[in-house]
Amino acid sequence: MTLTSPETVGETRGLPTMGPEGTRLLRLLDDTFEGWGVAAGARPMTMPPLLPAAELAKLDYYDNFPHQAVVATSLDLERRETVPFSADTGRFPTAALEQAALGLPSASCYAVYLTHQGQSVADDTLVTICSWCFRKETHYEGMRRQLGFRMREIVAIGAQQHAEDHLADFTARIHAFAAALDLPLRKEAACDPFFDKGSSKAVLQRLTPVKYEFLYEDLAIASVNTHRNFFGDRCDIALASTGGPAFTSCVAFGLERWLSALTRRHGSWESATQAVLDANARLRADASVAAGPVI
Template sequence: MTVTTPETVGATRGLPSLGPEGTRLLRLLDDTFEGWGLAAGARPMTMPPLLPAADLARLDYYDNFPHQAVLAAPLDLEKRLTSPFDAEHGHWAPAALEPAGLGLPSASCYAVYLDHQGRQVADDTLVTVCSWCFRKETHYEGMRRQLGFRMREVVAIGARGHAEDHLTAFTARVDAFAEAVGLSLRKEAACDPFFDKGGSKALLQRLTPVKYEFLYEDLAIASVNTHRNFFGERCDITLASTGGPAFTSCVAFGLERWLSALTRRHGGWEAATRAVLDAAGPVI
């Protein structure tokens, strides 16, 4: 019997599957990261897998990340008859689809900000979510680069100090956990274009990076991100204490990427799972 692995099943399509061992480790990791959020006071939430494309456009998503964007559209029941499914190429023609009014987000936190739009929040609000995320890539590779993947995030919404302290605390957690499971991570500044390229905020981002990635070898498996008051302003999220726009920050974990890093480091599911089980107790 030929045994296939998650690194090969669906790898070229960006849609690999996980067997029992991988599923167990993924759940163990997610429980660990969620536990950090809950211990810090985060409110667990479940977000929809799709978001209105108009809402994402209002957040400049399609201007800033057009290369990653994936859209969803229903079939046009009449036009599909004249533009049938192309079995040779494996897709529907655009003419057979209704307008694409839904977007598949590339990060879990977008839904959190949209869920809080128009609301006042406490200065120390925390939310944790795990959602399916989607990114168009130039190529796909096992669990390293996927079209659809799961991302656990712990999101801070509130006062500026709260958003900054959140990243400081979770940076220390990521560092300690990585050391405990035997992963040597490199922290590097990255850039997410949340601000107009020619504006003063864009200059500030170049001077003070808003995103740091934690890389295992050449793969980013976690990140800490501050958006200052960008989402607070765009989503009209205000502070109950002052009435001003909320600041936001988030810590993100690409779960499948952690699986890839751990199995490459430890050589297989059993050893990788044991490393996480041994580390989880004192770190959570």
Template sequence: MTTTTPEQNVGATTGLPTLGPEGTRLLRLLDDTFEGWGVAAGARPMTMPPLLPAADLAKLDYYDNFPHQAVVAAPLDLERRATTPFDTTAGRFPSDALEPAALGLPSASCYAVYLTHQGTRVADDTLVTICSWCFRKETHYEGMRRQLGFRMREVVAIGTREHAENHLAEFTTRIQSFAKALDLPLRREAACDPFFDKGSSKAVLQRLTPVKYEFLYEDLAIASVNTHRNFFGERCDITLASTGGPAFTSCVAFGLERWLSALTRRHGSWESAERAVLEAGASGAAGPVI
């Protein structure tokens, strides 16, 4: 039997590849590892919906900041469907056959966390970990490197500025130690997320002090650490129990399929990649696995 790599998988060019037993086992092993890091740090595991109200995402400037990635969902308009049937040639429903799109498919897991906590007071050291399906429209799709639908494990901090900053510092060290144990050379680079109005003082501050760092294997970002300062705390009215002021947030994100791609490219096969993760765990570099 021939074992395929992620880049050889059926559906790789459409952004919707599948995983066989080997890839599924490795993905679960990685996700258990990353979730274990969060739980050991005190994070509450949660499950978020795969869709979010488009109005809520719009409130976070999502469609202004990431219009090129946005994917929305709409039900069929049953009255119009008779006159605008499925286009078998193009392989799609025409827009006239759809109701208005009121649901958004988020491009990152953490949006649901902030929306779930809107209007609440939180402890100064709140942590949440989730793994959700995420969706991004891309100019092209490539194996497990660039997908329309993919899974993202995140560990999200909500609380004081110090708590949000310490969270990123601790996980930066953990990611680098894990990568070293995996013999996976990663490059840490500053990146930019447009969470703030381009002309605002916060946008100027972001250019002076980056809010996002990515960890790249070759040219592929497989993890990131992100601080949003008090942007989501203000937009979602998340306040601190200690002071009543807006919460600060930060998140650590792992693109699970991208880790599969990096590990199999580095180690040559599913089996060798899984062995590397297990050996890293045995050495203690992987930390707790739940």
């Protein structure tokens, strides 16, 4: 793999590499989005990069997203002697592998729901995480479309009103941040098949969208998603106040996609980084003025 310059992104089969300036901007953005979550009361957590395929299957993941699914397994040490790695194709034959029991999730939030399964939660629970995510794509393109990428999420688990307010609050934050960045975004309804296509929830999803994306030009760089009580029911996450299944919603930021949008808009790593620093300073000043003097 070769980088065209020390600061531009290189790629091998959708796996990104970036230099120090890109890394600095990615960390600045992630700190910004994590800070929003923490300020709202979210608990920062760290989730594993792999999840049991059986647990993801419980959530209909492989029925609803088979086109994106990536799984992992280990070598079968006996069979690989007769079916070795092929230097010509760059692959291990499937006969040399054990059955795949691990999944590489396409979104950070799945681990949050599985981590909370079987638990009771407060009505206003918030969690924020940043994880590597993986999606099989028909093609890969720089920072825009990748096999492996980082996603920061802020996840609400609790009462229905809490889940709805979470999305409204962060929709406003995204719009304000984009305006401060001089990054024109448009919000569009999207359709991810979280629910069985023939179920009543799937019919409701078609009538009332559960996902909205924020696009710069043709690129979705953030989304707000409501799942109603789907994950609360499947993962047996109960509300401590009522005992009923929790509602969930999440706000997601594709970090490398933000890098792509910002460098396209502002022209360079340096200009994009300065735009984020200036936007954060402007929003802090606006919040200070809105809060008024401390008496």
